[in-house]
Amino acid sequence: MMKKLISTTALTGVVVGLGMSAAVADASLTIESWRNDDADIWNEKIIPAFNKVHPDIKVTFAPTPPADYNAGLNAKLAGGTAGDLITCRPFDASLDLYNKGHLTDLGSLDGMDNFSDVAKSAWQTDDGKATFCLPMASVIHGFIYNKEIFEEVGIDVPKTIPEFMDAVKKIKDETRYVPIAMGTADQWEAATMGYQNVGPNFWKGEEGRKAVIDGKEKLSDDAYVKTFEHLAQWKDYMGNGYKAQKYPDTQNLFTLGRAAIYPAGSWDITTFNSQADFKFGAFPPPVPANGDECYISDHTDIALGINAASPNKEAAEKFLSWMATSEFAEIYSNSLPGFFSLSNHKVEVQDPVAQEFVSWRDSCKSTIRNSYQILSRGTPNLENELWNVSAQVLNGTMSPEDAAAKTQDGLAKWYKPQM
Template sequence: MPTRRFLHAALFLALSCAGIARAGTLVLESWRVDDKALWETVLLPAFERKHPGITVKFSPTAPTEYDTSLAARLGSGTAGDVLACRPFDTSLLLYRRGYLEKLNGKAGMENFAPGSLVAWQTDDGKDIFCMPVASVIHGFLYNKKIFRKLNLQPPATEAEFFAALDTVRKSQYAPLALGTADEWLSHQTVFTNIGPNYWGGENGRRALIAGKAKFTDAPFVAAFEFQARLAAYLPKAAPQQTYRDAQQQFAQGGTAIYPAGSWDISYFNQFPELELGVFAPPLQHAGDRCQISDHMDIGIGINRKSRNKADAYKFLAWLGSQEFADLYTNRVTGFFTLSNHLIAVRDPLAKQMAAWRNSCDSNFRLNALIMNRGLPNMESELWSVNAQVLNGKLGAREAAARIQNGFSKWYLPQQERSHSP
C-alpha cells in the first residue's frame, strides 16, 4: 500500500514538473530557414525583453518539406505552439482539419485591414485562422551602370521595355537574366508580375472566378504574348539555367535586367559593386492605371492543441504590434508588413517597391485563391506552360487554351460560360 501511494505521488510530481517545464515556453515553426539567426538574435529577444518568463524557440524546416512535415506533426500532436502559415488553401486546409485556432477578435488582429486577411480566412470571410505578417512585391531590377552607358531610362510601358531590351541586345551586354529550369520562376516572377497590367488586376481575377472571363480572352492572351516576346532576349542556355544561375549571372554585372521578387534584394545587397535600380511592371499603354503583384506570403497561426495558448496569444499580440512590423520589414529585406502601421522602409530598393502601393493597385497571384482546387492543378500547369512559352516551345494562344481547358474541366462557372451562347 505505501508503495502504491509512493507511485501515485511520483506520477503526480512528474506530471506537475512536465507542466511547469511547458509553461513559459513556446515553439515557433517556420519554413524560413534563412531567418533563423534573425529570429534568435533580434526578433525573439525583442519579444522576450517585454515578456520576461516567456521563452520562444525558433524551429525551422526546409521550405520543400515544411507543408507535409507540419501536417504530420499536427496530426500526431507534436507540432509547435505557433506556426508560420502559407497563404490561401494550404493553411485553409489545416484550419478545416481543426489544427489552427480561430483568431477573430484576438489582440493584435485589429491592426490589419480586411484586404490583408484574404489569404488566411475562410471563403465566406467569417473565420480568420492566421495573422498576416508580410507580403512580397514583384518588379524588375536593372543595372544602373549599363543603363547609363547605353543612355537608357527605366521603361514605363511595354513599348519602352522592349525598346530597351533591343538596345541592350545590340551592345556587349546581355538583356535578361532569367532561366526556366526552375519553372516556378516563369509563373511567379514573370507571368503574375506583368499580368495584372493586362487583365486589370483584381477585376480580371474576379471575372475568372465568376465565370465572366476566360483565359482565352484577349487580356490574358496578351500577358502570354508578352512572355512569348521575351524568348528572343533570354540566354541561350535558359532551359538549363536555374534560379540561382540567374541570380549569379545578374550579380556578375554584365546583364541589364532581372525579373525580381522583392526577396531577391537581400541577395544582391551582398554585391556592393552592383549599382541597382528597380522599375514597376510595364504598363500595356501609357496612362493605364498601374497594377502590382503584392502577394501575401507569410502569416502566423496558433496550434489548437498547444499546451500553452495563454503565452501563444501574448506572442501573437506582439506579432501584430508596430515594433514587430518595423523589425520584420527592415531586417527581413523585401518582406513588407501587412499591418496598418506606418513603417519607414530603410533599404532604398525595398522603399521604392513599397511606395508602389501608394500609386498602384495591389494584387495577389492570379490563381492563388480557388483556382488551384481542382485537377489538373492550375499552379502546376502554369509553371509548365509559362516555362514553355519563355522557351519558345508554346505559343501564347495555345498556352491560354491549355490553362482554360484544364480550368473548365472541374470549375463549374467556367463550364457554364463555355456552354453559353
C-alpha cells in the same frame, strides 16, 4: 458564518485570478516554422523585442528544414506534440489545417484590423468568415536593373511596355549585355517572374483575379492573351542558351554584371546585396500605355497561427497581438529585405532597393498571384499549367492564344464556375 463564507469565497477568487495571471506570465511558447534560415533574426531581434513588453513569456523558435516542414508538422499535430504557434503557408495548406481543427479562428484578435482584406485572404476560409493566421509578410514582383548599364547605354527606367521594349532593343543592338536575365529550364520562373509579374496590369489585379474565381471572366479572355503576347516579345532578348538556363544561372548572370534587367521577386534583394559589386535598382511592371493604372503582385507569403491544442493560448494571443504592431513590422521588414510586413503600418524600410519595391504600394494597387487561391485545387493544377505554358511561350513553341486556351480548358475540366 455567512460573512466567513463570503470572505473565503472572495479570497479564493483572488487566488484563482492571481494563479491564472501567473500561469499566463510564466507560459512558454514554441514556434513551428520552415524558415530555418532566419533563426538568428528571431532569437536575436524579434523575441528579445517581445520580451521587453512581456518579460515572463518565454518564446522558443524551433524551425524545421523547409522540405520536411509540412510532413513533420502534420505528424506533430496528429501526435499532440506540435508547438503553440504554427507558421502558416498561404492558402490551401493552412486552410486544410484549419478545417481539420488544428488552427484557431483569430477574427477577434487584438490587432487583426491592422491588415487589409487582401493581406488576410491567404489565411481565410473561402467565404472570408474565418481568419486563422496573422499575416506576417509578402514578397513583391517587379524588375531589378543594373544602374551602371542603364547609364552606359543612356536609357531611362521604362514606365510603359513600349518604353520597356525600346530599352531592351537598344541594349541588344548597342551592347554585348543580355537585355533580360531569365531562363526557362525550371519553368516556374517563367510563370512567377514573367506571367504573374506583368499580368496584373492586363487583368486589373484583384478585379480580374476574383472575376475568374467567380466565373465571370475566363483565362482565355483578351487580358490573358495580351499577357502572353507581351511575354512572347521577351524571347529575342533573353540571351543565348536561355532555354537551358536554370534559376541559379540567371542569378549569376545578373550578379556578374552581364545582364541589364532581371524580372524579379523581392526575395532576390538579399542575394544581390551580397554578390553584386555594382549599383542596382528596381522598377514596377510597366503599364501597357501612358495613363493606365498600375498593379503589382504583392504576394502573401507567410503568417502565424495558434495551435488549437496549445495549453498556452492566452500567451500565444499576446504574442500575435504584439506581432500586429508597428514595432514588429519594422523589425521584420528591415531584418529580411524583400519580405514586407503585410500590416497597414507605415514602415521605414532601410534597404534602398527594398524601399523602392514597397513604395509601389502607394501608387499601384496590390494583388496576389491569380493561381494560388482556389484555382489550383483540381487536376490539372493551374499553377503547374502556368509554369509549362509560360515557358513554352517564352521558348516560342506555343502561341499566346494557345497558352491562354490551354489554361482555360484545364480549369474548365474541374472548376464548376468555369464549366
